[in-house]
Amino acid sequence: MSRSSCWPNFRKALNKFLIPVVAVALCFVHSSVFAQASTAYAEHDIEVSLKPASGEIEIIDKVRVEGRKNYSFRLAPWLGIESVSLDDQQLNVVRQGDKYVVALPDARPHVIGFNLRGKVPARNTQQSTALRSSSGDDGVYLPGYDAWIPQDDAYLIRYRLMVKVPPEQRAVATGELVIELITDEQYLATFEVKHPREPPSLFAGPYQVKERYRHGLRLRTYFHAELADLADVYLDAADGYIQRYQASIGAYPYTEFHIISAPLPVGLGFPGLTYVGRQVIPLPFMRTRSLAHEVLHNWWGNGIRVDYASGNWAEGLTTYMADYALAQDKGAAEARSMRVKWLRDYAALPAQRDQPPRAFKSKQHQASQVIGYNKLAFVFHMLANEIGQPAFADGLRRFWSQHVHAEAAWEDLQAAFEQAAGRDLDWFFRQWLERSGAPRLSLGAHSVEQVAAGYLTRIEIIQSVTGYRFKLPVLLATDDGDQRYEINISDALTRVKFITPAKPRYIHIDPDSDVFRHLQQDETPPILRDVTLNSAAITVIASADAEFVEVARNLAARLMDVEPRFENLSALQYSDQALLLIVSSSNLAQQLGQLRLEQLPELPDVSPSAAAWTARRAIGAPVLVVMAENAAELRALLRPLPHYGGQSYVLFTAGRAVSRGLWPLGRGSLYRDLQSPL
């Protein structure tokens, strides 16, 4: 890309106002649509003039291509082509289906010039998504995959992007910030990408920018005015995470990191930046767990891109090294409770919605998160246990140094861990990536007898789903303290024996939940997700108030991971279907009576104006009861309630969750008392 040929009008102004800028390099989000058919990338020289308030946009794009017969591209439907030229000669483009094609005379280098004009669609907070461009007073979002410049999905690109916005606005794009200029008339910034990658994503809005240099990196927040006070907290936190992951993986691959406030309710990781809903930024989990996750995507997913054809390894690895590692920082109990939560979510997933982790590409709904994030994060936990922490850490560093700035597949990750561990791990990756489902464990017969050395305890461990091989921790509690063992399970029936000097009290298999498996029903309390993930579930609304019913239908649509099916309670009585019951307080007793359920299992001592809680009917089918005093109280649940899927109950007062939790549990069937007679 030739820098000197661009935008001569600004040369003088630039010399006067040029703010020296260190480099940034950026790239992309989770789900890529780019096929990368060859290394023959195109070079774009882009000039954007944008009025965020009205959404008006003008784009000049000069695309240099070489070695092709034609240039085929998509273009967002809201953009009009004013003119196209080929090597400075005006030209007409041909539309073929949803694409345009420019025929090229030969394989030599050519420059195709585009003048485009349009209006970025006005944002509708109900309909606008992370995948589509949108504009409004509070900001403009132009994601790279939305073809807001001519986009040939078969090739990566290099680009130089100059953007101009009114002076009260700021604009920022993926790419290295090389020029920034603020005058009374406008704000101008130029971004460059030297290594071929996906098209640029561009963000603009009435932002206040705060900047800081740390450890050679430029860190910035682009926040709406009401968030300005949070900038320092975010810059400190981002710096901390970047240092942490640099130390454990390898150097941060870009020279900058930005946190940009989004008018949309999103949380997206792009190379060198994260785009986060402005309503989410003040929430504590955002600057801790979620920020760590997005920062880590600069290594996993952006620094090394995902070869989607082989499946998406990046979300599971990021969840393991960010979300889970932060839980580990708080102690073993916190880490265990995250593993248990993943297992519980998995137990709530109906078999027909399960899929082999290798099939996971990106998060489409909660069901894919249970596999693509949680199960895969658990797989990395087991891998670390299998090969040991030092080999695991070494494998990650190898993977990083071998594939940074390129695409990588599951096979590449496997190869790096095999090198680090010095052994074959094909069986491990095969069993955890290519199968859906999970091991199921139960205990068979046991015996305890006194022997010369003390006590001999025998017990049978039954694996009813065959073909899994794993290390299984065992806790044997004796009169003289706890003994811990690790046994290798590979058969349907494993007979184990332990000799202990002291008398055994009880045995607990997988006491800390270190193996990914199907929890038995007695190990897992019902949670909201048992119903909301269940595509066979029916929804019953019990209220005579028309407004309540309307709000309830709305709430059901937000809660259920699939389109809700509305029925009467009579449709359910003899089946084992999951049920979502939305009921006004005055109807509660009667409805529960029909279901033969108790009014409310034991709950904390608050008198809620609305509540959601789970139960199981006698046949084991899960029920989610949502009750509210009136339509207004129910409406207040629309936003918060879908966030409590992992809970057994949540109680609300005036739309605020005042209490939540899991029903207490028995010890489950993998616990065996060895003192009582058989």
Ligand SMILES: [Zn+2]
């Ligand atoms: Zn992620």
